[in-house]
């Protein structure tokens with residue numbers, strides 16, 4: 371996937387072929403030099419670069435050996451025989467690579483690239499939920515830190531969450547921490563969901579989330595009434611997209627096809643034409659022919675789809691950006707390789723418990 375170039379000029383020429391429609395030439399000239407040096411150092415240090423679909427186009431198209439969503443990149447991290455893994459994504463992704471590769475050096479190009487979902491829940495919260503719902507399996511979104519994964523039975527991504535929940539031999543599941551993803555999965559799996567509130571160690575009045583993911587404010591307090599227990603985490607990016615945005619875009623472009631990520635609210639997902647993981651969204655645009663698309667997710671992904679599909683018109687709502695993904699730059703990736711920074715470590719007692727949940731997710735297929 372990374373561009374193989376014999377010189378900076380060759381790198382620039384190849385970048386122009388791929389990116390001329392989405393990256394100005396003056397930027398290509400600067401980035402070509404950095405990309406060439408990164409790829410040279412990568413070979414010298416026996417490193418692999420994994421790039422999430424949200425990386426900016428010049429980085430995305432030139433230096434990662436593999437690009438994809440969290441699930442695909444976890445699989446690549448599990449398979450690599452390189453000494454160093456540089457993760458162009460956010461911290462929980464690099465942590466997942468370290469969980470799978472305790473003897474390799476895993477580097478994140480920024481000193482901190484967080485995630486509002488990962489920060490919405492602690493290991494103590496998961497232990498508390500287990501105490502409230504004994505025996506109920508804990509399904510955890512990959513957008514969590516290692517100590518939360520260590521308390522979980524299986525991890526999921528947005529690409530396999532429905533299939534994993536359907537596969538569990540359990541009437542009820544705890545699904546953490548994304549409220550919207552849980553509601554969207556609940557609707558697809560025909561489950562009623564509740565969102566318990568924790569005050570100290572007491573189970574406060576349960577605020578019923580939804581009726582099959584759509585109707586709010588129904589109180590469900592008997593275990594017989596619900597089959598999914600969610601949490602209150604939200605992605606600060608996807609939370610900002612609204613049904614009004616969709617209506618406004620459809621009014622201006624009646625032939626637009628709208629594609630949304632399941633971290634968006636159930637109402638936004640319902641108002642869209644297709645919803646899926648970042649990789650599923652990319653695949654959908656590639657295999658369909660519409661006059662234009664609106665992709666409701668991090669804006670850089672729209673640029674990357676546009677670069678790969680120059681004949682397709684992409685609309686983006688780029689006032690909504692992920693401040694964490696945008697921490698990762700080509701300049702910092704070069705420094706990461708030069709100075710071995712910033713190394714990700716996971717305490718071994720946490721890693722050995724977290725790896726079970728991550729490996730179950732990868733084995734699920």
Ligand code: SF4
Nearest residue numbers: 485486605606607692
């Ligand atoms: S886009 Fe949302 S889920 Fe993804 S890293 Fe940013 S805050 Fe987290």
